[in-house]
Amino acid sequence: MCGIVGYVGNKEIIPILLEGLHSLEYRGYDSSGIAIHDGKVLSVLKSVGKLSKLEEILKNDAGSVNGKNGKNEHVYCGIGHTRWATHGEPSDINAHPHFDSDEKIAVVHNGIIRNYQEVKDKLVKSGIKFLTQTDTEVIVQLIAKYLKENNSVLSTICKTVSDLEGSYALAILFKEKPDKIYAVRKESPLVIGLGEKENYLASDSPTLSRFVDKIVRLGDNEIAEVTKEKVEFFNTKGEKINKTVQKVIKSKDFLDKRGFKHYLEKEINEQSEVISNLLNEFLPSSDSKVKFDHLKLKPEFLKNIDRILILACGTAYHSGLIAKYVFENLTSIPTEVQFASEYLNIKPLLSEKSLVIGISQSGETADTLTAIKRAVSCGATLVGITNRADSALADLSKERLLISKAGLEVSVAATKTFTAQITMLYLLAIYISEILGSTERNNLKPLKQELRLIPRLVDQTLTRxxxxxxxxxxxxxxxxxxxxxxxxxxxxxxxxxxxxxxxxxxxxxxxxxxxxxxxxxxxxxxxxxxxxxxxxxxxxxxxxxxxxxxxxxxxxxxxxxxxxxxxxxxxxxxxxxxxxxxxxxxxxxxxxxxxxxxxxxxxxxxxxxxxxxxxxxxxxxx
Missing domain, CATH: 3.40.50.10490 (Glucose-6-phosphate isomerase like protein; domain 1)
Incomplete structure (x- = not known):
């Protein structure tokens, strides 16, 4: 939802932060802001509305950030944020970054702190005054409180997050640490980008793909200390940990509208290509079997499945409802589709004989991830369907993952990812049916022939x-x-x-x-x-x-x-x-x-x- 970007290095910092924030706009937001450190002064500038408002303020107020709009070569690091309001209305004061009372710490946050009122009440009783309605200000004030108790920065962060209940991705600047960004996450995405004498962080890897070739995905309850020379990783006990460096998945220039007026129009018109690419990879002809062997679903398991449960939200939930008809008709396996948000309140009637299919375009949908974890805890087998190979759902699914490969969808409303999801679900139903032998292979061939024709029919529909x-x-x-x-x-x-x-x-x-x-x-x-x-x-x-x-x-x-x-x-x-x-x-x-x-x-x-x-x-x- 919210978007976070950060940079440590010697390049002109404001253009980097703004470019990063622009690439995060697709996530949705109602305000934006930046914080930068020039070695002496920690400055914050923010505004409600579109990024263009923030850019206009930066353009017209040369003294607003470090006196030189971030062009000073002595600017060490900065963080930026696009906010989607959860606590407090969209406004200048509620926009991120947030300062502590002494303006020595700046924080941006993606997530929700469930016990923020409890923590806030304790801080108010200790004499701390709050300026905003946000749960994020609670975090920065708590950090400041613990730092004053003679804790190190790292131990302060560890102590702070131990008091928080909920989800968070945090990027933190300290006035006394002008060359460092601290990042910490729990149940909200945050990725570190590794460069040459410069390093980055962002809410997603496509944003970083514009700047770097290598990334490290921060895991739950992990902290990163980011300087331009290196990045060190710790758990929330303060212990050093090793992380795996990955190559970033380079997206095509996803901000290119290819001549269309809107991204939405472009993405609607890409549906034929998306379906065709998936079929060519996994069902190259109507005579072939579906190539999903990487799922490692054993025939013994499939032949004894007692039920299929599909968990999803929004448009992905609708793709699951379509799949219910296909699964039950082809496999005769009872199939249930649940809103992931509602499944959290339902007794999970699953066993080791159950198959759970989790669907999320981003692979980061909080309700879906929580529901999946609950279902899997009953012993059920998970297959994940997402458009993002570098996502939390991908991590949960491990080898049992289907990537819908629709390409990055910039428009908030899902279109091509919906048709990609139902394509994968049809293929999965056929794959299971082939293994079960519940439908004779000759009877499946006409269905596969029809499916192979769909890209052409979709193309014909788009011409109208x-x-x-x-x-x-x-x-x-x-x-x-x-x-x-x-x-x-x-x-x-x-x-x-x-x-x-x-x-x-x-x-x-x-x-x-x-x-x-x-x-x-x-x-x-x-x-x-x-x-x-x-x-x-x-x-x-x-x-x-x-x-x-x-x-x-x-x-x-x-x-x-x-x-x-x-x-x-x-x-x-x-x-x-x-x-x-x-x-x-x-x-x-x-x-x-x-x-x-x-x-x-x-x-x-x-x-x-x-x-x-x-x-x-x-x-x-x-």
């Missing part, structure tokens, strides 16, 4: 963008939408509603179409469009009937169906066609006009489609 734009803008003035679907397209109704809410701020709800008459139909009137995902197949007639019921309440009716569906064209006010496709493969196509619907309406309304308000790309707090 202008047609979708023309049709959906008729409804851009509506303030409520209802999306309905059945079976494997019910999750698409949920995903469509989520995308419209995320991007346009229009209220939207997704329902199983049969549930409309059990309450939701009461909200229908001429100002509430109903979008029906209605693909020929087993569910068609029932969705059609439910759509008629909505139409009889004077709701404007929009259909997502295949070319040539005359029946739908006869009753719906607007029809968004996709190429002919079987029902089981239809989610790959039906989601695309829904993504465009949300995108074009949001753009028409002047929304920030790449960074919608109040949202974050990596939800690293519970």
């Amino acid at each position: 963008a202008e047609y979708y734009q023309e049709q959906v803008l008729k409804y851009a003035n509506k303030r409520d939408f209802v999306f309905i679907g059945r079976g494997i397209n019910y999750p698409i109704a949920l995903e469509a509603a989520l995308k419209l809410k995320e991007l346009s701020y229009i209220h939207a709800s997704g329902y199983a179409s049969g549930e409309m008459k059990h309450g939701p139909i009461a909200v229908l009137d001429p100002n509430v469009p109903v979008v029906s995902i209605i693909v020929p197949g087993e569910t068609y007639d029932r969705v059609f009937q439910n759509s008629l019921e909505a139409k009889s309440r004077s709701a404007p009716m929009i259909a997502v169906t295949v070319d040539g569906d005359k029946k739908a064209e006869s009753i719906f006010d607007t029809v968004l066609h996709v190429p002919p496709v079987t029902e089981v493969m239809s989610p790959f196509l039906t989601v695309i006009p829904m993504q465009f619907l949300a995108y074009y309406i949001a753009e028409h309304l002047g929304r920030d489609v790449d960074q919608p308000r109040n949202l974050a790309k990596s939800v690293t707090v519970e």
Whole structure:
């Protein structure tokens, strides 16, 4: 959620911090700030709003940071931060970095301190005054308190974090340590970048890939002491530890929009390529078996699975719902999909015979990681699906990891990572089915043939963008939408509603179409469009009937169906066609006009489609 960047070295520091913060913008934020040390003065500058506001302040106030905008060759180190508010409203004063009362320590923080009020109350009783509403100020004031008790910096940090409950990634500057940044993490990502006579830190490795070739991923309850010459690592007992140096995964220039107006539009249009790349690697032909042997799922285990549990949040949860239909149809294994956040409150009914599939685009989703740990503690086997090989989910999954390889997704709203996830889930279902022999191989071949055709069909669907734009803008003035679907397209109704809410701020709800008459139909009137995902197949007639019921309440009716569906064209006010496709493969196509619907309406309304308000790309707090 929040983004952290840091630098120690001899280069001009402000441009480095700003470049790092810009590359972290995709994570979502509402304010930003920097702190730098010029060898004598520890300075902080911060502002609510976009980074452009901070840049303008830096440009216009040459004395705001070390008197020379960070161009002084004697500036040793600095840290920067983009904040997504959790404690305290977005404001200049609540923005990071935060000082202690004596302005001798500056801290930036990503995470949530659950016992912050308890710690704050104790500090207030000791005479410390607080200026902000944040949990982060509690951390810096606690550090200052312990440092005054004649502790060393390292022992102070160890003592401080032992008092904290919750998650945190911290970067800390001390006035008395002008050449060092201290970093510490627990359940929130932080990566160290190793350079030549310079070192960096950031919340993610793609940010560091712009500067370095080698990284070290800080683990839970670990501390890094970063200077330009070296980085030393410690556990939170103050003991030195050794860390493994990794090569950074170089991303393509993920800030290049490739001629598209927005990252979201670019990423929608990359879906065909993403699916094609995954199929070419793991299912090169319809005659081949799925190449997932690296998962090391033993046939004995698979043949005795008692259940599959899928844990995810948001869009990843919707991909899991689609997978439930595929897994149960192909393998006959009972499959349950749970919101990871809700699973924390449910008794885990798992055993050593259970398979858990954890899905997270970033691999850092706090609720998902916590739920996975709870499930695995029951003895269940974990398979992780993420877009990031260098993530906490990747660490938890170890060799049982599926990388969706969609490339970095900059827009906050997930599009290409969603289709990458369902591609991997279809492949996993086929892989398990092949091992079980629960479906004859000859019966799987037509399914694999259909799957191999999906990239071409997705490409054909994407070419209809202008047609979708023309049709959906008729409804851009509506303030409520209802999306309905059945079976494997019910999750698409949920995903469509989520995308419209995320991007346009229009209220939207997704329902199983049969549930409309059990309450939701009461909200229908001429100002509430109903979008029906209605693909020929087993569910068609029932969705059609439910759509008629909505139409009889004077709701404007929009259909997502295949070319040539005359029946739908006869009753719906607007029809968004996709190429002919079987029902089981239809989610790959039906989601695309829904993504465009949300995108074009949001753009028409002047929304920030790449960074919608109040949202974050990596939800690293519970």
